[in-house]
Amino acid sequence: MKIFRRFLLLILIIILIAVFYNYPKLNILAGYSAKNTASSVFVANRTLVFTDSTDNNFSPVDLASDEINETQKTATASVYGLLTRKAVIRKGLGSVLTLEESDETASYLSPKRLESDNSTSFPYGSASQKDSVFTNIDYDKLQKTVASVFGKRKTRAVLVVYKDQIIAEKYTDGFNKDSKLLGWSMTKSILSTVYGILQHQNKINVQDKAPIDSWQNDARKNITIHNLLQMNSGLEWDENYDEISDATKMLFLERDMTKLQENKPLVGKPNETFNYSSGTSNLLSGILRKQFATHQEYLDFWYSDFIDKIGMNSMVLEADLSGNYVASSYSWATARDWAKFGLLYLHNGNWNGQQLFTKNWVDYVTTPTPTSKGTYGAQFWLNAEKQFKDVPKSMYFADGYQGQRVYILPEQDLVVVRFGLSWFEENLFLKGILESVVKP
Known part of the structure; x- marks a missing residue:
């Protein structure tokens, strides 16, 4: 016993x-x-x-x-x-x-939103588009290419827009054009765009030193907003989702997600040490908040001067307990609204005649970060070194966990959106789409 x-x-x-x-x-x-x-x-x-x-x-x-x-x-x-x-x-x-x-039960502020334009056709509104057929497109091949990433690839949505026209759209069972989809790290590209709009409005200069009081008495005072946007600050950060890391502690244990990266030491030199960091994106969200006189203005601006202005009315930006938008990870919108985001860049910041940011901003976000080997710009991913060998070098994209994508192909006048729950063979997928759009 x-x-x-x-x-x-x-x-x-x-x-x-x-x-x-x-x-x-x-x-x-x-x-x-x-x-x-x-x-x-x-x-x-x-x-x-x-x-x-x-x-x-x-x-x-x-x-x-x-x-x-x-x-x-x-x-x-x-x-x-x-x-x-x-x-x-x-x-x-x-x-x-x-x-x-x-x-x-804590009190909080909510962003003020604009109503969706349901009378204007896509892309400038949410009404059905005025269909047209392009003679240069191989629609059979296009549909086969789109279908190839469904099934075992766990794709939920694919949308292909050519010359502002939806030429392919497919959803898996349980999803449709009104389904909100989580962008994960594509939210970083949303964040970058807000900076571009503020820069165009002469309300910020991304080349300025980062306005972080706690950095002013050490070498971190030399870090610029530009360095942060390019993930090239030299700050320590562990972006690992398979174990307890800086990234997982920030997303699931922190009240104010803008602070964890701020408190990290330098482990490299600014502009010489590329290190992908979700903490940096949330730090940038906190810096944005400081640009406004009130918290309400910060919450509203993302929508009034960008998201709702281009008709992404389905989008929901999620915030931490302190009221900061979680710019690293949490934004939801329909596939069609994510496509509008890509079209804004395809049109170099011009939306239906109004300039939200300039072509210079597009050039800026697509300039490779030093030491990123041509793969990263300012919160966007690049193909500058032909990571996707059958896709033009000029292609760039918003990238999220498990293969959430908004691809922008300026030479082909194309935007391609994909959502799902697993990675997929991106080069082959994009190659098939490009081969479907035969030059006239």
Whole structure:
């Protein structure tokens, strides 16, 4: 009997040790599941069953059990009852993970939005486009190319726009033109665009030193906004989503996501040390907030001078508990509205006759970051060194986790949008689309 009791005690000690060492991971795991569930159900209008069977069904997130409260618009996730996290919905700001019980009822500001233009046809409004047939397009080949990335590739949406006209559009079961889709890190390109608009309005100069008070007494005072936009500040950052890292701690444990990168030391030299960092994008969101006299103006500007102005009315930018837009990761919109974003760049910042930013800004975001080997610009990814060998070097794109993409191909007058839950063979996909658009 004593031996059996000792054995049980040993097992209990092993379990307690395992829980102790894995508790931080469980915190992030449950946080991911709760946050994603709340956004999927209450922002994207999906069901809990659908969310659990698709978006949250990968290891180790599938260890969490999710519940929602339709009345209070909350989602909770529990891992074996050892740890529970809650996410709440805030009007106009999407979902956010709570850190204290008081966060559930805390007051907050919401962005003011413009109404969707449902009378003007796509792309300048949300009404159906005026269809036309291009004689230079091989529509059969185009449809086959689009279909090739569905099925096992877990693609949810593909949209191809040529000369402002949708020439291909396909959705997987359960999705349609009105479905909101998470852009993940494509939000970084949204952030960059806000900087471009402020630059055009002479309200900011990205070549200025970053206005961070805590940096003024050390070498970090030499970091410019430009360095941050190019992910080339030299600051320490661990962008790893397979374990506890700077990125996961920021997204699932921080009240103010703009601060974690600010507090990191230099490990390289500004303009000489490319390091992809979601913390940098959120730091930039915090810098943007400082450009406005009030928090309300900061919240409104992204929509009034950009998102709603180009008819991306479906878009929802999610914010942290401190009211900062999570510019690294959290923005939702329909595939058609994401295509409008690409078209804004295709038209060099001109939207239906109004200049939101200049061609110089397009040149700026597509200039390769030093030491990035031609793959990165100012919060956009590039093909400057032919990463995609069958695609023009001039192609650039917004890039998000699991293959969320908005490709901009200026020479071909093309914008291509893809959403899904897994990576795919991008070069072959884009090659097929390009070969479908035969030059007249």
